[in-house]
Amino acid sequence: MLELIYPFNPIALHLGPVAVHWYGVIIGFGVILGLLLADKEGKKRGIPSGTISDLIILALPIAIICARTYYVLFEWSYYKNHPSEIIAIWHGGIAIHGGIIGAVLTAIWFCKKRNISFWKISDILAPSLLLGQAIGRWGNFMNQEAHGGPVSKSFLESLHLPGFIINQMNINGIYYHPTFLYESIWSFTGVIILTLLRRTDFRRGEIFLTYLLWYSIGRFFVEGLRTDSLMLTSHIRIAQLISVVLVIVSFVLAWYRRKKGFALLSSAAD
Template identity: 60%
Template sequence: MDYPLNPIAFELGSFQVHWYGIIIGIGIALGFYLASKEGDRLGLPQETFSDLLIWAIPIALISARAYYVLFEWDYYSQNPGAIIQIWNGGIAIHGALIGSVITAIVFSRKKNISFWKLADIAAPSIILGQAIGRWGNFINQEAHGEEVTRSFLEGLYLPDFIVNQMYIEGTYYHPTFFYESVWNIIGFALLLLLRKVNPKRGELFLSYVIWYSIGRFFIEGMRTDSLMVADLLRIAQVLSLTLIVVAAFILVFRRIKYALPRYADQTNEGTIAP
């Protein structure tokens, strides 16, 4: 196998299909399948998540790209044609999450479904999709960390295909995409376990936010391509810390303020609180 891996999976005439898009698509499809099955089990209308995705996918992609372009505006203002080239990477998961949450809030109100119930069901799917999506960064040789040696990577017992793909222009790099993917897979397993405990409504989603943000904070500190504010602050770290504090506060506040239903309760009333 030749390295680096070809980011183009195949071509249809002049149209190139990138592995990045295929991998993102696989993550979305698997997440949709799992959320739909769980939604059926908990009594949501069968078309709930298919209707939601019609709006959430394009809005998430647009917001993810807009978030990235905003914080890289010095480059994109000089290269406006590159703004739409998402197949080359450059979408920010925090932007996608912001767009998706806003979409889900509006959707839940329109459908008279509890936002928290919708978010709880979707949480394992979201983090699994993130775990899969990071492999798009692997193919593109992006979202990596500082320089390391080959012996360091081999000491992590990584398979050769990862080690070889981390050899970029004569240097080996930390596979931070891999660290985050593993963190998210562990988070996916923990959320499935938490789901069996039947926690209070909203706590599964809030636990996802906290778990993902903790991992992202530390892994982001290892990366070399972070979006920055004034060359001083890594935006993803600032946002991760903010989300940890806000999610923990909301979790505690809702427990104190409301008599919350449980995750598996069949009520579907469309409201943000409880």
């Protein structure tokens, strides 16, 4: 019988001198599934073949760079003394909010160049973004990071978690909140909700705005449990502040677009 060894090795395999980390493998897997989901929906919505993959090929590296830059800037007190670690994303340390900013700006530029509605594309991609985030959190699991504060083993057992999760949350003899799991479940649930909302008479852009709203609400509460938050001040967590801002912006934009009578999702017009 195969015996699992805890904690899991964060390195999946070695290709000669190159170590392939589970963190990157899992994120890559999430990207592929997200691309397949978005490409299928794009064809239904009349998006020219290859458009979605072209956008993702362009936006993905920019999003990763922005996500890492965002994280490094808010942890500059550490990285200024360890410059060689700045590019070591395989050790973890990419901020989703930074990635969202990079991806959205890239998509706006791309859609303008291709003469395609940004809101139409963003509605198509929204469930894929959330799916990628849900899967990507398991990269944090393999690295034993993005966890919450200390808890008892009996607490984790009371959540009816599989043994491999409970054991992986044992870090140097102390058990921690599996906040990666809380956020992953929240995001997977959001994928289902966004997919169902596509069948409604939502206005163009409201699926994407619902994505921002859903993710931000979940992230706000999960972030409050984490021990590795990026901090603006000694009491203000950056992710929680950004989440509040995104909730407000999402509501305001959705209200504005409804008031102005923007096209329904089912409309062929951009």
